[in-house]
């Protein structure tokens with residue numbers, strides 16, 4: 001029985017271009033208080049364009065209905081549990097939105113003089129401090145726009161620090177359980193990626209690591225807890241092995257939701273790490289961004305942080321560009337400021353003890369889900385679970401039911417699927433991260449749904465393989481989409 | 496903690512099911528040496544009232560919402576009310592990247608519309624679903640050109656936004672890219688095409704210009720394209736002010752267009768979050784970085800949308816991906832989509848013409864440094880008073896002045912970059928002119 005959801009009517013809606021009709025409008029400009037200028041005179045006739053072919057012309061009410069209707073085709077955290085492993089889909093507190101929308105924080109230009117934006121600089125300083133405290137690191141840059149951007153920044157910091165000490169080295173080690181952005185960022189920083197295999201517990205294999213690290217190793221890029229949701233039990237030894245050979249330890253902090261308030265990377269040997277404010281610190285994902293990927297470092301790496309750096313002087317906060325060893329700019333201006341405001345609001349709401357309580361509840365939820373689902377789904381790695389757990393579809397695969405099928409069937413039960421087929425070291429991975437903001441009732445519904453689907457896979461595998469059945473559209477043909485990509489609307493296509 | 500939806504009884508019940516006694520048992524397996532030694536020093540959790548009060552006080556310490564003549568990559572345009580109303584819907588705000596097409600058609604369709612409108616606007620054939628911002632779009636576009644041409648050199652006009660060039664420098668330093676920076680023509684403020692021509696050779700992957708450029712001047716895209724193409728190089732055109740394309744001929748001759756959409760109803764927000772985009776020709780689609788949404792059908796033949804060409808991306812190709820980008824700026828791109836929908840074909844034209852009129856009114860009252868055609872930004876020569884002094888006087892009258900250019904171009908030390916959008920009022924522009932003229 002499906003308890004959480006049932007079908008209801010939703011409005012059909014075409015692309016906005018198909019609503020368009022000449023002369024409709026949703027705007028009105030005030031009258032000009034200066035003389036009009038003929039574009040041909042101002043720009044030269046050859047520089048003036050014809051009308052923007054295909055651009056919509058619609059009325060205001062149609063704009064509202066269009067986007068409102070489209071919005072109803074989405075599942076969102078506001079609807080219910082969104083157990084997308086590695087993504088930390090937690091509730092997004094609305095007070096964060098409210099403060100980010102304050103005119104005094106939103107309507108300031110990045111090139112205003114420092115003395116006219118002291119409040120904004122204070123937000124940045126306060127967040128830098130809080131993140132240092134949470135991570136146990138010495139300095140933070142808030143400039144990177146997302147996790148992957150932070151990874152690139154971090155790798156450039158590693159390179160700069162090693163270069164300053166002699167030579168940048170050539171290789172960065174990446175466990176085979178790593179997220180795809182890790183090797184991609186390493187390559188962008190001009191390093192060679194060497195994958196290292198995880199041991200049977202899904203952790204970094206100390207012997208393999210020892211064998212791999214040499215004078216050419218710049219760093220190891222490790223996710224902790226790793227993508228199996230398991231704390232790297234030998235992390236201190238891992239750091240020791242790297243440091244003994246002059247290499248650095250980079251931590252992908254995407255999973256910081258398992259550690260905030262109970263353990264600090266700066267105290268277990270990490271030299272540089274990034275955080276995802278759009279995961280751990282609840283800033284909304286917005287259908288794929290914006291994010292923010294601050295990078296935290298130990299003292300030794302501080303001189304290399306991106307320009308500019310915030311400094312405090314008698315007259316107040318000021319941006320400092322005089323950092324000769326800096327890796328340079330990683331983006332224009334100072335970071336995704338609006339996201340920083342939200343993250344700081346989140347941290348203030350929790351305080352130190354609140355962050356710890358959130359972490360404990362996040363672990364409690366994941367361990368509870370694991371315990372309840374273990375009788376029904378294969379758990380390939382048995383090490384203790386932190387904030388997420390990874391099953392596989394091994395038991396269902398015999399009936400032809402794969403992880404993607406189970407995921408799609410979850411949609412019929414009113415849930416967003418878990419993360420499918422990641423990490424790559426688990427064949428048919430089912431990666432579940434409940435986060436702390438799920439109630440026991442919601443978790444129990446989810447568990448019931450997963451158990452029910454396991455039963456369906458036995459009794460009626462076709463039902464699962466054909467899912468979802470209750471959505472506006474059924475499974476989509478991704479193969480044809482990629483073979484003959486249509487990535488824009490054209491009038492002809494509609495005919 | 497008000498965001499945690501469990502009672503202590505429920506916690507106890509769950510712990511009991513796990514055979515545990517306390518929450519601390521949940522991490523008892525962690526090695527002693529990694530455990531936090533003392534509680535985080537972040538104070539107690541704050542109420543909603545305390546939080547809003549805190550940020551209100553900080554926001555009061557910023558000079559905000561005043562008449563503002565700054566541009567230079569971030570523009571003060573009016574933001575239609577519908578934008579916040581619609582992006583504030585939880586279905587858009589609190590969804591993840593649309594991996595599961597069946598329950599993400601809303602996000603997917605809006606991205607498809609975004610990609611389409613960007614093509615219509617820029618004259619390109621395909622556009623991606625956004626990148627972080629205009630500045631990071633630049634190295635991504637350059638890397639793309641390198642993959643297409645298999646060449647490793649780029650010629651960059653110094654009329655491209657200085658911070659964008661700095662970002663390119665940071666990215667390029669370790670990617671084996673050689674950059675040649677070229678100057679501008681002293682009286683027009685346009686990129687020096689003769690120098691670009693001299694610098695462009697058979698090893699050049701791309702020529703990079705911005706139009707309107709950092710000085711607000713419209714570049715000769717056609718000629719730049721001819722120069723690049725004559726040597727088998729690509730032309731990359733950067734933009735920071737897309738409102739210009741309401742009236743300005745788009746860079747149709749470019750091979751890649753990379754830009755910043757902040758002008759499209761994205762608040763200045765002290766520099767972010769904004770949204771960048773990369774558009775190109777159909778034949779280069781497989782070299783694009785970032786997400787792309789494509790049209791397809793579901794198994795019952797209904798029209799549907801999904802993420803496509805994902806084999807370009809990091810989660811499949813790992814270190815061989817076209818970029819490391821994963822999370823982009825989706826919600827911000829949605830603001831731009833709603834903006835383009837609200838203004839539409841005629842509105843964007845009218846808006847652009849108002850910008851043109853305002854900036855030309857202001858420019859008519861002060862000495863101009865360059866005579867190249869401009870849209871809503873131009874360089875004023877402030878001979879009587881130093882730019883900083885002009886700005887200080889304006890600030891006293893509650894007006895945010897222009898950008899003193901000496902910071903990026905030492906030879907333009909006595910110049911101000913001024914921007915006048917549709918929000919500039921005549922009396923404020925008169926005040927700016929007076930301050931510059933020393934009256």
Ligand SMILES: Cc1ncc(COP(=O)(O)O)c(C=O)c1O
Nearest residue numbers: 086146147148179181254821822
């Ligand atoms: C473990 C891990 N690392 C890195 C990333 C990349 O972060 P972002 O998407 O913010 O670039 C992700 C998120 O998708 C992740 O789960």
